[in-house]
Amino acid sequence: MNVLLIGSGGREHALAWKLAASPLLTKLYAAPGNPGIAQEAECVELDVSDHAAVVTFAKEKAIDLVVVGPEAPLVAGIADDLNAAGIRVFGPSRAAAQLEGSKGFTKDLCARFDIPTAAYGRFNNAPKAKAYARSVGAPIVIKADGLAAGKGVTVAMTMSEALDAIDACFEGAFGAAGAEVVVEAFLEGEEASFFCLCDGKTALPFGTAQDHKRVGDGDVGPNTGGMGAYSPAPVMTQEVIDTVMSQIVRPTLSGMAQMGMPFTGVLFVGLMMTAEGPQLIEYNTRFGDPECQVLMMRLKDDLLVLLNAAVDGQLAHMSTRWRDEAALTVVLAAIGYPDAPEKGTVISGVDAAEDGRDDAIVFHAGTKLTEDGALVAAGGRVLSVTALGKDVTAAQANAYALADAIDWPGGFCRRDIGWRAVEREAVL
Secondary structure, X not given: OEEEEEEOOHHHHHHHHHHOOOOOOOEEEEEEOOOOHHHOOEEOOOOOOOHHHHHHHXXXXXXXXXXXXXXXXXXXXXXXXXXXXXXXXXXXXXXXXHHHHOHHHHHHHHHHHOXXXXXXXXXXXXXXXXHHHHHHOOOEEEEEOOXXXXXXXXXXOOHHHHHHHHHHHHOOOOHXXXXXEEEEEOOOOXXXXXXXXXXXXXXXXXXXXXXXXXXXXXXXXXXXXXXXXEEOOOOOOHHHHHHHHHHHHHHHHXXXXXXXXXXXXXXXXXXXXXXXXXXXXXXXXXXXXXXHHHHHHHEOOOHHHHHHHHHOOOHHHOOOOEOOOEXXXXXXXXXXXXXXXXXXXXXXOHHHHHOOOOOEEEEEOOEEEOOOOOEEEOOOEEEEEEEEEOOHHHHHHHHHHHXXXXXXXXXXXXXXXXXXXXXXXXXX
């Protein structure tokens, strides 16, 4: 099969690495890719926002499957345009991608189909949003309705912080994403992520993870796109998974079908483990980043076979197998991230650090090669250092050993990724 992978981050490098291992694969292309992805695929200069250009390329190269990594092209309808041209694509339609593209859409879906989630209100102006927030009281959660690259959510511990967050949305801090705001009740508990492959009718469980969104050790500082993750998530027992499938995932899948927008692709279920049971925080309609990196490290099956089954409506006949080991990824970010990351700083020693290791890999995210072949930072989150271990404690040690072998004075990382699981393992 000829496959085109859309995207350029650590998630896409992990997907490329896993797809490249498939015996079904004939040729893998990536648009636009990155230097790490270029080790697995032929990277092509293709404007993925130009859907007509993507369709033309797919036809010219006889692409059998397009795999869409990031959320923005899905929300913009790239799957619809590829399907209309007769090109198979893994990823939801524009309508179905509203599950990520509009937080208000998802909250209304939950209300309609009795899916457990926090109480909320939707607002298109600041005075009404502030009045609702005051009526609920702090702590409270303020969310820009649209896509904001993981930065449109404020967990406000004081009313002053909540009001400032509402103002920021309506004053353009998140562009069009903040034209509408969702104000949610604060949920107390532990967060976890659950993934399912979906074919419109069937949802196939596809692993669990926990990530660290705050920039600093101890989960302090501003939210980021994710500073690290580990899998499996200890809090996601089989009993919890069964509850999430019956109360959240299956009602969502059937509800979307009822509304004429069946969901095909990967459903990323963001959960809060509360005293009343798991509740939905949000949906994403693509693999998480950096959660994808740990999932791909643990997946024993052929990813391409599974993605084909999702596209062809055959997931009811599929199952998944996972390595017993835990996987943990540490994000190396450019100094200044998430506000103003420094770009162009030189990174050395990545290949040497990986050499001879089959239990660890460095996935590239925001990197590029200079004309003289130097690897430099080209984004905020730059590398995802990912390793296996017999448990999270061992995987953590392996990942940090690999991260510390990389020479990059212009980067930093959190030193406590996986701390919840490590604390649990210490008392066992």
